[in-house]
Amino acid sequence: MTAAEQEPVLEPVAARYAWWLGLPAERTADRDVPPEQVWAMPVVLRMEKSAPPSRTPLLEAAAAAALAVCLHGDARPGGPWYEALHTWTSGHIRKVARRARGAHWDAVQELPGVTMEVDGAQARALLPCRVGDLPREVSRLQISGSDLPADEPGPAPGDRPVLLLNPGVTMSAGKAAAQVGHATMLLAALLDSARLAAWAVQHYRCYVRVAEAEQWARSTAALARPHEAWNEHGLVAVRDAGFTEVEPGTVTVVARRA
Template sequence: MTATPGPSVLVPVAARYAWWLGLPAERTADRDVPPEQVWAMPVVLRLEKAAPPSRTPLLEAAASAALAVCLHDDARPGGPWYEALLSWTSGHIRKVARRARGAHWEAVQDLPGVTVDVDGAQVRALLPCRVGDLPKEVSRLQISGSDVPFDEPGPAPDDRPVLLLNPDVTMSAGKAAAQVGHGTMLLAALLDQAELTAWADEGYRCSVRVADRDGWTRATDALARPHEAWDEHGLVAVRDAGFTEVEPGTVTVVAKARP
């Protein structure tokens, strides 16, 4: 994987979603934009029929892949991906997960993006584009049917960021993949350069776990004071816009920079 820290395309993400920082940002909205004009990042989940992946490594691969696209060498100012990524991050950071296998999975490997493998689970996050401009290799892939059974991954390692899923909200694997991708982007937008460099050296590895209810309550209580939650605990919340599956404003993920 080629990736270099440099959060320039993530500056609008910090300004928009970490509002307590006081960074200038237009509060853009795309609910009234024609669907074909909406910008989104395709996230392709490899779901082979004979050997489907486990849910946790699939989500961890999705979380790392989405961020790796944003911090790829080609995403630097002047690079071939920069303008597309900046157009996307300057609005809602929508992601649409699709499933692929066999020849369809191989076909998307030729499109601009990053593939991440975690314990045999593979996800390719692609360069965002307008929905109406999706390459045929992507538009033919199905969005529905991307679920995989829940697993029991055990405790999260203590040497990487953790993405905690809301224990009271049921999401498909595709929806959860998009949400954890939002989480890693928010973390990267807020980390200092030394922390981001260290994370890049680890391939942006992270852990995904369903939070226990007591831990979720403590985390969301802390997030009532978002500036303090970040400064003191390294916590940031992913709040869903409510386009699919969950109600607007639902906290789907709490991302923890420090376990």
């Protein structure tokens, strides 16, 4: 049994993005929806001016936080978060990353969501809503200026899922944070219940790495046969809709289960 069969919030994610499994999918297009009516998950990145985080831990924190919101106890049917999350996952799982520091970071801690910390870097994923209904604590935050220099985290161990970033695409930290958040959600939707339970014990932590060119070529070649790529290698791709920074259809992340 897959996680999506047990987690109603994730079921639409599997149906929409894992089309190769033959799942029923409502392929609604929201490009013509007025911007203020689009549903999105705000992901707030803590970026203190005096002590900015390293890029990789920040992305890993954002990836875990986005999934943790979806699998929170309040996200179950009948819970206070369920309707908003299910409405969001039933469409395109858009995320908008914003940066915060000081009192503004403290303010978003009061909003429904989950904060994750990795090696001192912090990110908070919030309950999705219509863009036009963003709380003031979020709408006043900046989207731009969320970039961070590349770091060298070293090889990824094999005890957690690994999210490989496309080495041929330049993304701001904010854009990359949204993409790795998509990746953890898609991975979780496809995992069996035992693997998902084991991941939950790790608080949905993962490793984010920029792929080596040859590694990326092998992974994307395998994904030409997506069903086999998942069943045999545990690989799944995030393809961007192309609203910001990259061309539509660009594979931004290849996720690999542990």
